[in-house]
Amino acid sequence: MNNNTVAIDVVELTKRYGSIAQGVLAVDGASFQVRRGEIFGYLGPNGAGKTTTIRMLTGLARPTAGRANVLGLDIAHHMPQIKKRIGVVPEASNLYGELTAFDNLVFSMQLYGVPRRERARRADDLLARFRLTDKRDVLFARLSRGMKRALTVAAALAHRPEVVFLDEPTTGLDVASAHNLRQVISELRAQGVTLFLTTHYLEEAERLCDRIGLIVQGRIVALDTVDGLKARLQGGTAVELTVDDKGGRIEIQRVVGEDVAGAVRTALARVEAEGKHVLAINTVRPTLQDAVVQLTGMSVDVMRADGGRGK
Amino acid sequence: MLTDDLRGIWAILLKDLRAYYFKPPNISWGILFPFAFVLAFVIRDGAALDLGGLGRMMPGLLALTLLFSTTSMEAIVITFERRIGALERLLLAPLRLPALLVGKLLGGMVFGLATTAVVLIAMLAVFGLTGVRWWLLLMTLILAAGAFSALGVLISVAVKEVFEAQTLANMFRFPMMFLGGVFVPITSLPRWLRGVARMLPLTYAVEALNVAISGGELLRALLDLLVLAVFAAACFAFGVRVLSRRVA
Numbered sequence: 418m419n420n421n422t423v424a425i426d427v428v429e430l431t432k433r434y435g436s437i438a439q440g441v442l443a444v445d446g447a448s449f450q451v452r453r454g455e456i457f458g459y460l461g462p463n464g465a466g467k468t469t470t471i472r473m474l475t476g477l478a479r480p481t482a483g484r485a486n487v488l489g490l491d492i493a494h495h496m497p498q499i500k501k502r503i504g505v506v507p508e509a510s511n512l513y514g515e516l517t518a519f520d521n522l523v524f525s526m527q528l529y530g531v532p533r534r535e536r537a538r539r540a541d542d543l544l545a546r547f548r549l550t551d552k553r554d555v556l557f558a559r560l561s562r563g564m565k566r567a568l569t570v571a572a573a574l575a576h577r578p579e580v581v582f583l584d585e586p587t588t589g590l591d592v593a594s595a596h597n598l599r600q601v602i603s604e605l606r607a608q609g610v611t612l613f614l615t616t617h618y619l620e621e622a623e624r625l626c627d628r629i630g631l632i633v634q635g636r637i638v639a640l641d642t643v644d645g646l647k648a649r650l651q652g653g654t655a656v657e658l659t660v661d662d663k664g665g666r667i668e669i670q671r672v673v674g675e676d677v678a679g680a681v682r683t684a685l686a687r688v689e690a691e692g693k694h695v696l697a698i699n700t701v702r703p704t705l706q707d708a709v710v711q712l713t714g715m716s717v718d719v720m721r722a723d724g725g726r727g728k
Numbered sequence: 729m730l731t732d733d734l735r736g737i738w739a740i741l742l743k744d745l746r747a748y749y750f751k752p753p754n755i756s757w758g759i760l761f762p763f764a765f766v767l768a769f770v771i772r773d774g775a776a777l778d779l780g781g782l783g784r785m786m787p788g789l790l791a792l793t794l795l796f797s798t799t800s801m802e803a804i805v806i807t808f809e810r811r812i813g814a815l816e817r818l819l820l821a822p823l824r825l826p827a828l829l830v831g832k833l834l835g836g837m838v839f840g841l842a843t844t845a846v847v848l849i850a851m852l853a854v855f856g857l858t859g860v861r862w863w864l865l866l867m868t869l870i871l872a873a874g875a876f877s878a879l880g881v882l883i884s885v886a887v888k889e890v891f892e893a894q895t896l897a898n899m900f901r902f903p904m905m906f907l908g909g910v911f912v913p914i915t916s917l918p919r920w921l922r923g924v925a926r927m928l929p930l931t932y933a934v935e936a937l938n939v940a941i942s943g944g945e946l947l948r949a950l951l952d953l954l955v956l957a958v959f960a961a962a963c964f965a966f967g968v969r970v971l972s973r974r975v976a
Contacts, residue, residue: 475820476819476820477816477819477820477975478975479975497729497732497822497823497824498822500820500821500822501732501822505820507813507816509813511812511813511814511816511817512814512817513743513747513814514812515746515747515748516743516746516747520746524739524743525817527735527738527739527742527743528735528736528739528740528817528818528821528822528823529821529822530731530732530735530822572817
């Protein structure tokens with residue numbers, strides 16, 4: 418990739434909190450590139466270093482070692498210039514509760530130097546795009562969770578950034594709000610905006626992202642397209658078993674194998690060992706989820722675990 | 729870059745005044761506070777406290793109004809925004825950290841000066857002052873507002889919780905109220921307390937306001953202004969340093 422096609426270039430980026438002896442190595446020599454105009458999914462379990470990486474790339478944390486360029490500008494020396502050209506949607510919806518939806522957008526534009534004559538029109542356009550027109554004059558504090566999230570994304574787009582960092586944008590949203598947000602993300606990509614996305618939802622990443630970076634315990638363990646990651650799976654077949662734990666609880670188990678027969682044998686052996694009863698067996702195409710589980714050695718539940726925020 | 733900073737300062741100032749400062753509870757608190765003190769003294773001293781006696785308290789009451797109105801929100805607003813994550817929005821914006829804090833500092837100053845102006849107008853109506861050095865009065869109020877607001881900024885960035893900010897602010901404000909020469913002249917304090925009083929910015933504000941309103945040694949008042957300016961600069965610089973470390 419040459420410099421004109423690279424939006425984010427990260428080389429051996431490291432962040433340590435605290436001392437070498439007792440501190441935490443939140444990001445451990447991460448290296449990757451994000452192309453202009455692509456959606457880059459940055460996936461990993463809680464505490465893997467996703468948010469810390471975003472914080473370093475957006476000027477909220479200083480790297481302990483390594484370097485990174487955003488839009489060709491070094492984060493160590495040109496952060497004010499970088500900030501003008503990026504938008505950030507943090508994990509928490511953090512607009513001002515005492516201002517209305519409209520005023521929050523206008524304030525965002527004021528900070529980024531959007532000309533006064535354009536502010537009102539742009540704010541109204543964004544409110545319409547996020548289906549918040551009827552909430553224009555409602556205080557941010559009085560909006561629902563989904564509306565707050567949507568407005569937080571809208572505020573990050575108000576100055577028309579070239580790169581947008583989205584940290585868990587759909588976490589906690591209802592189905593309709595999440596769908597609408599995914600649609601906006603796809604539209605931004607179509608407009609040539611580069612998107613750096615972290616998410617717990619592997620199906621979302623599979624559907625939206627052009628390329629994926631997998632980070633576990635601060636280290637990048639895989640970096641590829643969705644298809645590339647799936648192709649790395651040892652075994653090209655997955656079987657899904659619906660099982661009853663004999664206590665009336667139904668669960669789904671997935672096993673990836675070289676072929677259907679092998680996968681079924683492995684799955685049945687596992688279920689029998691657990692003393693569970695098989696209700697149904699289906700063959701399915703391997704998904705990003707299967708690839709991530711195999712590459713990280715972690716269960717999907719761990720990947721999706723909500724709660725603690727990454728540093 | 730300077731344009732970005734100035735634009736950011738202006739935006740933060742307007743936003744803070746609108747979102748936090750000019751709300752009815754704050755305005756009433758800032759204005760009622762000095763009147764409550766006057767009332768307390770009238771009740772305590774009864775007939776012995778004539779109009780002239782109250783007039784002599786004017787510099788102290790003005791300084792006290794300025795101190796409490798400036799720091800009422802200033803000392804908690806940054807802590808509050810950090811708590812809800814909103815401060816991060818400002819840290820992500822294209823302006824430098826000192827500019828961000830100047831925006832915050834000005835919010836406290838503007839609110840403090842506006843509230844003090846209301847109290848000053850009320851006092852003028854009652855006491856009808858003559859021979860006031862207006863330029864000195866104005867300079868003192870501006871520099872004192874800067875010093876108090878910078879103290880509020882420092883308190884606000886130094887703690888993590890809003891209640892901690894309020895407690896810490898009171899630890900500074902209440903000693904100042906009693907030792908700063910508002911109710912008791914500093915000269916009548918024990919020697920060691922006079923030393924403490926000389927470390928408090930309110931002392932210098934009251935002293936300079938006394939010279940501006942009642943007359944006195946001008947050079948002394950100018951030195952007071954210098955001390956207020958140095959105090960403001962030191963608190964602000966320390967505040968920038970503390971927040972900068974927290975961001976790292």
